[in-house]
Amino acid sequence: MRVIIIGAGELGHLVAAKLCAVKHDVVVVDIQSEGLDRVKDSLDAMFLEGKGTSVKILKEAGAENADVLLALSGDEASNVLASRIASKLGTKQTICRVYSRDIFSEKDGITPEYLGIGVGFSSIEESIELISGILYNRILLEKINFSNPSARINVVKVPLNSEISGVQIKDLPCTELLGKIRIAAVVRNRDLLIPHGTTVLNPGDRVYVAGKVDDADDFVKWLSKDATHPISRVIIAGATRAGELLSEKMAGKGYDIRIIERNRDKAERLLNKLPPDAMVIDGDPTNADVLTEAGVAGCDVFVALSEQDENNILSCLLASRLGAQKLIALTSKPEYIDILPSLEQIGCWFNSTQIAANTVFRLMAGETVRVDAELGSMDARLEEILVTKDKFRLANKRLAECQLPPSLIISLVLRGDDVIPPTGDTVLQKGDVLVTIAGTEAINKLRKLL
Secondary structure, three states: OEEEEEOOOHHHHHHHHHHHHOOOEEEEEEOOHHHHHHHHOOOOOEEEEOOOOOHHHHHHHOOOOOOEEEEOOOOHHHHHHHHHHHHHHOOOEEEEEEOOHHHOEHHHOEOOOOOOOOEEEEHHHHHHHHHHHHOOOOOEEEEEEOOOOOEEEEEEEOOOOOOOOOOEHHHOOOHHHHOOEEEEEEEEOOEEEOOOOOOEOOOOOEEEEEEEHHHHHHHHHHHHOOOOOOOOEEEEEOOOHHHHHHHHHHOOOOOEEEEEEOOHHHHHHHHHHOOOOOEEEEOOOOOHHHHHHHOHHHOOEEEEOOOOHHHHHHHHHHHHHHOOOEEEEEEOOOHHHHHHHHOHHHOEEEEHHHHHHHHHHHHOOOOEEOOOHHHHOOOEEEEEEEOOOOOOOOOOOEHHHOOOOOOOEEEEEEEOOEEEOOOOOOEOOOOOEEEEEEEHHHHHHHHHHO
């Protein structure tokens, strides 16, 4: 697949590195030579210095025959224009990074298609969508979505005093649900376990539950029924764009929302947008006295959304010591992607650059690799692999007969609109997309079989 990436910044570099790792033909375009110099030594790609909005540069990059153009620079207007030009030149798919989807208005006919781009996404809006999706359940750590919107992996932490403690997976007292989902992976004490029917789930395990969206969500509800209660108080550190979006999502739903912001002007602007029952506190969220005044000791969820990564990490650590029940931190620097999994006391952590990269991979046609720091820290990957060959070694064979690497598990089979939690009797077909979790070596062996 030929992929053109506009922008050699943090997001462009991360996406390019992952695509190069799975042998895509990548061209990186950036207006600044310094940005290209930063990534040249680490990537097996073609590099072009120039404007991504230049017809000459886009033709030189191969836009007339490219499969995908990813407009990922920090300039929203340039991204839109580059996408429009590439689409006109013949690029099959364009994916455009925007600051906010407010630039589109379906009722006014200002859609991505009208602007000549395939699809637009906002890093901040995608981040808040993920955070809001796990806010309401204390054991739910992440929701992983795929190219097929009906598929989902929910990542949960097995609660203390759970009825499943000491029970083998095959004996879990939810027989009907077990037939609809797949326990795809278990992380225990920083080790990746490939689960089998005889695997016992322990309190504190990080469990990847794969299936159709409703089925995966039903398993989380079943597992958490005795471990959580409805949330009431939510404290948000930071009256940023992210803080504003999350506050708006929760406003008017009966929650006790409290926002901490050290900048008085920002605090007042957000206060004027929220319902009268919301509270905005003028103060520094890295100050324990301010957190105490905000009522962090009795809060159900503490979400750190300031523009300073280090402050978000520190405020979460303080909130944990002061008694917050669930902690969520958002960072943006790529270097924190690999660091945060080791800070387990933070609770749930998200990185907007990682989220944006995974959004790009989810939107791309064809096989993709996901950025997953938790798995990556154990030299494992989560990938969508497309079965493309007319004849492949696993054709017409049951999975039980395929002699796959023992350290590899196929979590889901995406077949058209169908989502199949595979069993030993599942037979693979051309056009299937396989969602896999395994070490790099095992996934490479699977690619050779396909």
